[in-house]
Amino acid sequence: MLRHLLKLTWKRKSRNLMLSLEILLAFAIVFGIAAFGVRNWQLYRETIGFDGADTWSVRLVLGDVPDEAIPAEVYDTLRRGLLELPEVREVGFAAYSPYTMSTWTTSFKSPQTGASVNTSILEASDGVAAALGIKLVAGRWFNAQDNGQAVRPAVLNRRMAAAMFPGRQALGQQFTDKTSNDKGNGEVPKTYRVIGLVEDFRNKGPLMAPVNFVMTRFDPLAGKSRVRVVLLKVAPGTPRGFEAELNRRLKLVRNDWAYEIAPLSAMRASVLKEQLVPFIVVSVIAAFMVAMVAFGLFGVLWQNTTRRIPEIGLRRAIGASAGDIYRQIIAEQLLLSSTAMVVGLVLLVQLPLTGALGEGLGWGVFISAAGLSMGVIYLLSLLCALYPGWRASRLSPTEALHYE
Numbered sequence: 001m002l003r004h005l006l007k008l009t010w011k012r013k014s015r016n017l018m019l020s021l022e023i024l025l026a027f028a029i030v031f032g033i034a035a036f037g038v039r040n041w042q043l044y045r046e047t048i049g050f051d052g053a054d055t056w057s058v059r060l061v062l063g064d065v066p067d068e069a070i071p072a073e074v075y076d077t078l079r080r081g082l083l084e085l086p087e088v089r090e091v092g093f094a095a096y097s098p099y100t101m102s103t104w105t106t107s108f109k110s111p112q113t114g115a116s117v118n119t120s121i122l123e124a125s126d127g128v129a130a131a132l133g134i135k136l137v138a139g140r141w142f143n144a145q146d147n148g149q150a151v152r153p154a155v156l157n158r159r160m161a162a163a164m165f166p167g168r169q170a171l172g173q174q175f176t177d178k179t180s181n182d183k184g185n186g187e188v189p190k191t192y193r194v195i196g197l198v199e200d201f202r203n204k205g206p207l208m209a210p211v212n213f214v215m216t217r218f219d220p221l222a223g224k225s226r227v228r229v230v231l232l233k234v235a236p237g238t239p240r241g242f243e244a245e246l247n248r249r250l251k252l253v254r255n256d257w258a259y260e261i262a263p264l265s266a267m268r269a270s271v272l273k274e275q276l277v278p279f280i281v282v283s284v285i286a287a288f289m290v291a292m293v294a295f296g297l298f299g300v301l302w303q304n305t306t307r308r309i310p311e312i313g314l315r316r317a318i319g320a321s322a323g324d325i326y327r328q329i330i331a332e333q334l335l336l337s338s339t340a341m342v343v344g345l346v347l348l349v350q351l352p353l354t355g356a357l358g359e360g361l362g363w364g365v366f367i368s369a370a371g372l373s374m375g376v377i378y379l380l381s382l383l384c385a386l387y388p389g390w391r392a393s394r395l396s397p398t399e400a401l402h403y404e
Helices: 002-011 013-045 073-083 128-132 158-164 178-182 242-253 264-307 309-317 322-348 350-354 363-393 397-401
Strands: 055-061 088-094 105-109 116-124 136-139 152-157 174-177 191-198 213-217 229-234 258-263
Touching: 013 264, 013 322, 013 363, 055 242, 055 264, 073 088, 073 229, 073 242, 088 116, 088 128, 105 178, 116 158, 128 229, 152 158, 158 191, 158 213, 191 213, 242 258, 258 264, 264 363, 322 350, 322 363, 350 363
Parallel strands: 116 213, 152 191
Antiparallel strands: 055 229, 055 258, 088 229, 105 116, 105 174, 136 191, 152 213, 174 191
């Protein structure tokens, strides 16, 4: 049966070429959407490195006030004042809040391995780990032990540790700020020591691709650095109405500043919505394109079946049943779809082989997307072939043999 179908398909190769191209186009479109969806689902299920439950973010809005104009003692005043609120459990300060599009990147170099690595960086105070629910897999977070130390403490994610110290234990290792060293102005590079490791830290949310990440200690009394985000761990079930009381307490500390207050849960929902909008838009456009391909397939199959009425009548005359005709039409379409998809897979497999899209299209994503795409195309081909096949199977031998 398969051999017979292959012969029939080959003899009509010129007619089937356009049909095959339509199927190939539909397969490529569905594969792209499936790969994007699978990758996002994969990212969503991975750890982001912090909990963020019952955590609120407060951004200090200072207008044109430069960072260096912020008094160092104001951070301690803010912390003490906020901890007086019965709802507040912990207070921390950071350069930026999770679930924002903020990115701060720099380069570090390891004197031991010579590795030079670009990484995202976050400056955070001692209370940030408790405020965000950051879980360390090794070592510790910043604390009073780091006061007065010449070497600055740092917490790395596993990805950064592997890149900076390949094949070595990262805890206790030192590295330097390559950016300062490259300025060539005689500035002494800052030296850091790894005191802790986290599995990962994806500050932009669960759909953010993993990156190298370094967290350094913020201590306003030890340097000129200043940050503008306060992170609060509050009691479970704290209502949104707490925002008014929180703003009032902040105004008691600095009435000349403005404050943008939001729970991290609301910020998470907002950033997820923003990240999913492009996927939804592209999916809708792709759905229309696939629908157009489906209508084209249906029309071509109907036309091809009409042209083959004499052939079908001859088969019925020599004893083929209506079921045999029905199965033949559907099998031919599935075979044609398989051929087009094999060609598509041969082209698409070059992406994970060459690593052109990096981790965004690894083998796991490729195999899952290919399986989903093949299932969709087979289903589409089957649905498009059902009515033309049924129509062909209902032809009587006499009617078919007298067709002109």
